[in-house]
Amino acid sequence: MFYHNKSIFHPVTFFLIGIPGLEDIHMWISLPFCSVYLVALLGNAIILLVIKVEQTLQEPMFYFLAILSTIDLALSTTSVPRMLGIFWFDAHEVNYGACVTQMFLIHAFTGMEAEVLLAMAFDRYVAIWVLHSLPTILTSQVLVGISMCIVIRPVLLTLPMIYLIYRLPFCQAHVNSPFPTVEHMGIAKLSCGNIRIHGIYGLFVVSFFVLNLVLTGISYVYILRAVLRLPSHDARLKALSTCGSHVGVICVFYIPSVFSFLTHRFGHQIPGYIHILVANLYLIIPPSLNPIIYGVRTKQIRERVLYVFTKK
Template sequence: MIHLNRSLFHPVTFFLIGIPGMEEVHAWISLPFCSFYLVALLGNATILLVIKAEKTLREPMFYFLAILSSVDLAVSTNSVPRMLGIFWFDAHEINFGACVAQMFLIHAFTGMEAEVLLAMAFDRYVAICVPLRYTTILTPRVLIGISMCIVIRPVLVILPIIYLIYRLPFCQARIIAHSYCEHMGIAKLSCGNIRINAIYGLFVVSFFVLNLVLIGISYVYILRAVFQLPSQDARLKALSTCGSHVGVICFFYIPSVFSFLTHRFGHNIPHYIHILIANLYLVIPPSLNPIIYGVRTKQIREQVVGAFTKR
């Protein structure tokens, strides 16, 4: 009887559908997903190797870029192999504990990415608005403190979600209409009251919104400082430096905001569109970030080109 009660609370496994309504084309969908994943692995690994090997790339910007590449590798590796397993091998079942672990890691790593983008916006603000104080503001101690916040704050914010999931009773339903485990996707299978889960989910989203607002404020000051520069060449150089960061921010926040809005308000949008966007939100930014920074950052571009030229 004890075992039966425990099974009512926590099913042994969940069943991940993949992309609902598109099961017949899973094999075709897997091709771009696999390509994006390989690009993410190669690109972010290259960024990390170049920054580690080249001793001149020790500025705070490259320090934050290394953290971003590490987080991108973690996000894509935690989600894409599971998706490909569903698309290629019909590996739909996932252990309850593994599902909760994947949920926590995906939300924590995406939170870390939002924190890194905020840190990079602060770096650009200091570099452009108060360049003479750049080295005195972004000292090694400050960088360590920012790095700890990047990791610790998302973990502390997401950690209660594990408890909120474990407290829920699960009766019969165990089919998740998704290709990976995420908080509300699991909570909606419960036969209990998930109001607290929904409220806390909005609380978590508020951290993303706060980061986006702070990034926006920083770029208002950055643009104001850029257009006050006396030289047109200086203005173009400053805008070019910030252009790659703005592109990364857009690729990260636009799909995530769309996914959040459709999840709660887009009831007329087909479910497979929502799930497809939610998948691309985890796949596209990790693959495009190294391309954007590799092309737009002169030091990294020169090192990569030089490595291939020597070979």
């Protein structure tokens, strides 16, 4: 049975088969996924708690860090529980509407993550190069405006995907698919209709994604220039270590996501399990690393965490 809407046939359910070729070791694969997810939940929850409790952490950096932790909690929770349900409870079936909703949330939160990483890079650039003007540049109104851009632009870019997906016909009532099929092109490729417009729109969306990456990279180039001018050798090493870890997290986020996007279009010879494992990296690894890199390694956060959990 199909859902019918003006000659457009939608499947009743998607049957998510997990990681094709590795079904026999799903239980073992679930252990690192679950561990990383728990780290993401605990780490981001602690960051949010500390920032909320400690009134001294009112700088723009901590404001953006709170937004990042919120997005990380949402992004990982949108994807990992479904994955663990497949691995642990054989919960393979998901109805069409839920699948499209999950697609929207994953793409929207991924876009928000890219936006907030850019905002944090800009904040560090302003703090280093125009330190004395920081309060006048990043005012409350500016922070609210940046926050609205972080949320609104990814949502506006993702909404047309829902319309495009609902316009696609499917030739089966129950569609078998690997996880995550909830990527836009992952769902589109399962249809029996023409998906050229989906590819074009996907390129349009990814251009904004790449633009964020370029602007983030430019910000860190200027930050690096400032770091190399520090008079103290130890200060340079410490700053380079911090910037290097930040850039590492950004690469972990961007490289798998761009790889997944390109693989859907050009990587037909890449084994499916490699594509799926790499695609899952940007959904679960950055949310677990961000609290460590941006939180524990930040002196103020580290001191506040120790204070909150050790004070009587």
